[in-house]
Amino acid sequence: MAYDPHATDEYLVCTACGTQFPVTDRAALPTCRICDDPRQFTPPAGQSFTTMAGVRQKHHNVFHEATGGDERLTSIASEPKLAIGQRAILVRTPAGNILWDCLTLIDDDTVQRIHDLGGLKAIVISHPHYYSSHVEWAAAFDCPVYLRNEDREWTVQQSPRQVFWEGDDIQQVLPDSGALAIRLGGHFPGSQVFLFGSHLLIADTLVTTPAGLGSWATDALGTPRERPAGMNSFAFMWSIPNMIPLSGEEVFKMWSILKHHDFASTHGAFIGTDIVAPDIKQRVLDSMQIQTKFAGWARQDAWATV
Template identity: 35%
Template sequence: MSLTLCATCGVEHASRPEVCRICADERQWVPADGQRWTTLDELAAAGASVAFAELEPSLWALEVAGVAVGIGQQSKLLVTPAGALLWDPLPYVDDDAVGRVRSLAGDAGVVAVAASHPHMFGVQLEWSRRLGSAGGDVPVLVSRADLDWVARPGPALRAWEGDRVILPGVTMTQPGGHFPGSAVVHWAGGAGGRGVLLSGDTIFANPDRVSVSFMRSYPNRIPLSGRVAERVARHVARFAFERLYNNFDGVIPRDAVDVVVRSARRHREWTDGTHDHLT
């Protein structure tokens, strides 16, 4: 039987419970007409494919095209001479997409699949299996604090915490916030050597391109506290990065560290009542 996934969040499941636990949580939602499930076979029959776009040298964005599945997120493929990282894996995969990823990754291949948080798990084990080789599946890195949200266990899963160097110049780290294990990736070589942060929605690039948001739930509009926003900002400000990409098509094109720190201060001021006289 084809792999089962929740049609709303796009996360793969080993079975079909009455309701997807990820969607039943206050950070997500179950559709008004009830839980819906789908399979990769059904998505393929409906015309699903994976579209690729180059964001900058060595960094690619992947999106599901042709059908609506999951929350419309964007995956990132970060390619280095030592191998590639597939970040925030999509809720769909097919042979064409695997072939393209392998071609872009080069001889070193994909060394890890990882998600910023449980909403972005997608079909992570399926990507791992299809990108694997005779030597085994590609490791799937899951924040230890968020392991309980995994709905499809498998031997490729690897728990991690703290800071983890995935590839030379590529570090995954956990500022938390949106989820306790919410993670970001720092790529020292990005933006022409000035650094890039792949932030998922741990830190969300706003449409104005000069500010970011810190939220417990984006669709349900639940903010984090100002104290947590500033903690997250301090955590990532240890790294140098000129540019920031979120898990959709949002980008902070320049001065991204300053934008994050300034936005966290603004968030704290609004949540602690500093600006109540403006309301």
């Protein structure tokens, strides 16, 4: 059947996390199960819902070209900020376009703009906080949406377009695309990153820190200087908003997978969290060692084996 954007106008959307529920009766949905999880929260004013029609009236999606300086990557974000405020990234591969992560808002303008850029062949989502309205996006572009089976319990809508990956930690997204989805775990059991060329799209599986974005190229007098020792670039969190870090053991497991892949840039969950640096992989490792050290991880000697 042809996609009808108005068929879901009255579907309820959590204002805190942006998850779309296939429910129109507010009495039938008193709380959001995503926000009731200890990794998330409800605002001080309490739980509230809007509708997809309400979202479309108040927000619009903005396309930011050349993410990280590469014309093949286009960031898309909703303005004004909607719920968590994450971006999606449209990745143009030789095998077709892939959308990394997802937004709640989908409207006629967004659909047309993406079709003008070549449409979508697939959607890949990092973790449940960004599931948003992925079922509707998949319907709009008649494409599969790839989720990790470890996080299946967090889906609040079902669709034949959902593909739940399991088993291998490394998945090729489309044949001949050069794009890999890599399960690192941590934030959620199925949390993924996305590797395309030299770009590592990290969402908040790796959380980009202010020190990671800071510049120490020169001092206040313009004199060249080096980045101070001991600065991290990333944090590794079980809950980002509630500031609960991952264990040293879990961080080490993440590195045991990621160490096999090379990259020259990282692209975080939000606009403005791109880091392009020749030593970025080393900075990931340094950040892991810093966090596990200050967390008192007893196996610090394990890093000597990496």
